[in-house]
Amino acid sequence: MAGTTIQDKKEVETCFAQACKKTNLEVTDERILALQGYSKIHVFKLLWGERLGDSHPELKEKANFSYDVFTEILENHYHQSPILPTDGCLETLSFLRENNIKIALTTGFYRKVTNIILGKLGWLDGLDKNHFNTSGTSIIDLSITSDEVEKGRPEPLMIQKAMKIFNITDPKEVINIGDTPSDLQSGVRAGCRLSLGLTNGTHTQEQLKIYRNDGLLSSLNELKAVIQPLI
Structure with missing residues (x-):
């Protein structure tokens, strides 16, 4: 997040x-x-x-x-403090929803602070008590925090939990994206089709490029071009 x-x-x-x-x-x-x-x-x-x-x-x-x-x-x-989406985030989420691509947010945060953030953004709307989009109205489909799995990143358990909830058995149907080395490592360990890094977050391209990845993007605006050929 x-x-x-x-x-x-x-x-x-x-x-x-x-x-x-x-x-x-x-x-x-x-x-x-x-x-x-x-x-x-x-x-x-x-x-x-x-x-x-x-x-x-x-x-x-x-x-x-x-x-x-x-x-x-x-x-x-x-x-x-004010909480704002990153550059290209809302447009990217809209594109994913329009193409029936499930959206799961995973985070190193614990549930209480995650809900503070999601609530201020309005992203809790439509999620049930398990933070799953059963209503079909939420901007995201699922939220998973590090205190809801046995081990957080760089282990792949949050990704694997999302897959289980979405009934996805093949990790090659999953694209993982994040702005930290542990994000990249968890996607690689999960066997995701792509594990992509963002360089406009907490880490720069120089800091992320030394870790195994399937591409480094300057913002979420570039994710659409990566996904479109795969649809």
Whole structure:
């Protein structure tokens, strides 16, 4: 979501860095960026493990505390700040719907903050309690968060959950697109027909090109040209 379908001007990185500072977790901006797209509780466990050692008795407590501080900062940010779709997002979603292509949003966010974002955009309208478009009226068909699967990105479980809900058995019927290395990696691990990167989100072309991908797009405006020959 952040950086792919909703604009992210380093808000998530900033909120994460603030939480690290408040909880005395020393981490560089480069390290935070490299872990974008991952489940945030997983990131805090990873970073505290790097600092304390994976067997440290206070690891879980410190990771949970940092995560709790982060969620408070992040939720306040999205409650108070405008939320806008990325360049070409609404046009792309309309094109996909017109061609009966299912739209699933996956995210490293947890459900509460995801619903804050979707609600402010009006994208919750028409989704049922399982965040599935049973009404046929929603702008998206499905929303899946990292806390709704056993492991978030770079594992492919969110993609595979979407496939199961849509009754898709062949991953070659799926195109994955995102703006982080973990997005690309999850699409590759899922065996998607294409795993595409966006370079106008949290990562640049130089940062993404070193990861296996099936194409790097400058914005969602370019996705239509990729999909049309496949329809």
